[in-house]
Amino acid sequence: MQRPVYLDHHATTPVDPRVFAAMAPYLQGCFGNASSASHAYGREAAEAVTHARRQVAEAVGAAPDDVVFTSGATESINLAIQGACRAHKGERRQLITVATEHKAVLDTCAGMAALGYRTRVLPVGADGRVALSELREALATPTLLVAAMAVNNEVGTVQPVAAIAEAAHAAGALLFCDGAQALGRTPLQLRAWGVDLCSVTAHKCYGPKGVGALVARPEVALDPLFFGGGQERGLRPGTPAVPMLVALGEAMALAEAEREADEARIGALRDQLWAALQRDVPRVALNGGWAHRVAGNLNVSIACVDAATLMVALPDLAVSAGSACSSGTPKPSHVLRALGLDDEAALSTVRFGLGRGTTEADVRFAARRVAEEVAKIRASSPLWALTEAGVDVQWG
């Protein structure tokens, strides 16, 4: 049986063969412990970790000393937010975040109530961007940290990270940026932009799952969440996962080196997909703005079509209904709700995530199959019949 066409690159990406080739030797002969510098095995592992650290730093415009290796973005987010809150002994008791952030950010901020921090969640416009005027107003309350993502995982919105950092710093707050979706999709210049803390993860940029980094300027006060052998500046002790770190470094270096070419090619395919859907699927609406959006993302609501039903009808297509993280639960995505969609529209939403392996044939197939199944679902929908007849259907 042929595998479904994969258009879910915001959920995860396949490991690039070049990344696999780079990590493979460290799973076999080069098995040393990077913390054991007394012999050649340890030294060759340590050199590989140093190289990976430099690759990660270069890909995001940071210094090698900024890089703290972790198990992925969720851990990095927790280390950044919890670590900053635990280290802070002063009067700044507010955290500011944005309604469209990943659950790992929203729930970590909310969890800091136990340490006496109040979280303010900023709204976004219909284009998914945070209003800087609202941020500045919120910063009138003494704030420890602002948490704002670089690229949204559902609608692909690119936030004005440099401007957010400037506003945060003007009020004496730290900026944490969740950069999980940014690598290979939009440039990150962390030092130049004044980003204090940034999470990245390999599996969103063609590396393996379970490895990432917190890029944290050494002068930012953080308390560790784990204690042990002192590795990673004492912020993330434990024996370095050498093959995984090699893979992270290689994946991020490739993603940055090929970003512009990838984005141009993928963007052209995404535009073809959108044109085909608009032509062949009546009443399809784009979610989020068009101007500040990564090339591979298309997020659409299809009137009178339950997205979960559509997914079942499309076993030959790997796309996501609403957020991947909340699929399985019938709750509408908090991101789509924040963009102003009602529950019906949010539950009729499909996210396409195009990537490095996506071809023109994939895109044509996807548009054709979606159009076919939408037509079938609508053929048995009384609501669609009314809508087509021009009746103004009152939702909910």
Ligand SMILES: *Cc1c(COP(=O)(O)O)cnc(C)c1O
């Ligand atoms: C995938 C993702 C995460 C979680 O990353 P893991 O490495 O899977 O823990 C966090 N934030 C965003 C925006 C993501 O897309």
